[in-house]
Amino acid sequence: MKILVTAKRVTDPYSKIVLKPDRSGIQTDNVEFKMNPFCEIAVEEALRLVDAAGGGEIIVVAVGDEEATKEVRTALAMGADRGYLIEADESKLDSDIVARLLVALVAKESPDLVMLGKQAIDGDNNQVAQLTAEYLGWPQATFAYKVELTDGGKGAKVQREVDGGVETVQVSLPAVVTTDLRLNEPRYASLPGIMKAKKKPLETLTPADLGVDTALKVETVGFEPPPSRAAGVKVKTVDELIEKLATEAKAI
Amino acid sequence: MADILVLAEQQLGKLAKASLHAIGAAKILAEKTGGTFEIAVAGQGVAGVAAQLAGFGAAGVVALEHDALAQYTAQAYAQAFGNYAKASGARFVVTAATSIGKDCAPRIAARLGAGMAADIISIEGAAGALVYRRPMWAGNVIAHVKVNTPTVVVSVRPTDFPAAEATGTASLVQSQAASVDAGSLRMQYVGLEKVESSRPSLTDASVVVSGGRGLKEPANFALVEKLADTLGGAVGASRAVVDSGWVPNDWQVGQTGKVVAPKLYIAVGISGAIQHLAGMKGSRTIVAINKDADAPIFQVADYGLVADLFGVVPELTDKLAARKG
Structure with missing residues (x-):
């Protein structure tokens, strides 16, 4: 079982995100960066699937600036075997470019599975996996809640979080899977894991090395803060609350 | 064309x-x-x-x-x-x-x-x-x-x-x-395990009542459900209680769950993590019930009730039911 898994570097999901005064982007002073939490779940699941398959190899990839090497190393410390950093200026990427970079890497590595987080918590685009799957002509199972290998590792049965319930699909490999919140609890990297990760192979490539055109299909041309919500009033009793809801807010 | x-x-x-x-x-x-x-x-x-x-x-x-x-x-x-x-x-x-x-x-x-x-x-x-x-x-x-x-x-x-x-x-x-x-085609649909509910779906409901960790234990979620049913609304939850396995995942309101914008959103025992606020800030009227007066949820609530939810939620449910006659 050979799995290619992504490890995107994003802002810490628990940090407060505020625009710069000139609205050119977000303020990054005092903001920590870490691996996209959904990618952590993907790395964890890749480790478990390789175990379940009785062995294999996990290749982790991050697309971003040199700093994103840290996220690749984190995944290697969790147990992935080799890594790639595809060095690119994050502000000059869109989902389609990232998908085509992954497609090029798939051509080079021929994995059985490509696993990604269901979305990155910064851009919230939720596109890369699906684009990658279509370009490859592969089946996909997004929003995975449970993944089981079937047919001696030639297929996977995936339960997916969908509106109104949990759907089950059967895919034959190779396939693309994206991971949702309840799939697993990612492990922490152990100290020996971190030490070992330093010696694991990590190759840096550029989009040009992979022959990928970086013209943007989708371009972010500006930002604005969300509409602010002023704090309202405190009410003292249930009766006062009902009165306000009925007469002022007309919500009941 | x-x-x-x-x-x-x-x-x-x-x-x-x-x-x-x-x-x-x-x-x-x-x-x-x-x-x-x-x-x-x-x-x-x-x-x-x-x-x-x-x-x-x-x-x-x-x-x-x-x-x-x-x-x-x-x-x-x-x-x-x-x-x-x-x-x-x-x-x-x-x-x-x-x-x-x-x-x-x-x-x-x-x-x-x-x-x-x-x-x-x-x-x-x-x-x-x-x-x-x-x-x-x-x-x-x-x-x-x-x-x-x-x-x-x-x-x-x-x-x-x-x-x-x-x-x-x-x-x-x-x-x-x-x-x-x-x-x-190399994929087949196998089946759908539906979450059966007589309630409106979270994203369609005009009223959503959500519960959080303040409810202390899963059984107390019934208080939230009863209030939601009185209002003909849907039930939501914070990520903390979904992660703890108290309620199904598709009840989760927030960045990693559902984004809702009902006419009335009532947050019960929810502190208001950024993650949660992202999923409900678009609601027309927001009510927060929490005993911690400093909870961030009050910063987005139109009406805040600083009180012990175990007292006021049943009271609110009963009085709303009485109003409906």
């Missing part, structure tokens, strides 16, 4: 409500570009759904039929919709950002060589210079994006676009065989 193609969603012959909002978005787009829109629905035996779509002012409605479309799968639906969009020459493809829309739309974009603006909340600017507004960082930032390709795919957040209303005219409805290469 119409310049705008709306992809409507159906399951087992039932039209998804969210698709009416996608049609609403297409109408806005049509006004801006001076174009017309067409609606496509895919499946097996979906002539009935197509007929339901005839009254919304579309230039045409097409039912794309194929055995391989009997149940939704990403590969088959992307082929059916993508191939039809290509043949029709549509410049804009519009879908709702539901779990099916999110799953399928990027694949359609890939087939069309189109750029895709995902989960948009409005369409700005004039024809030729359209800008799509979409939330990033769980709604903490609104981005303005433009799409540089001749064909554009958008998925729209249903709560931010008006549902299309019947126009009293009837569009021409046609059925045709969908273009699907059945031999290339």
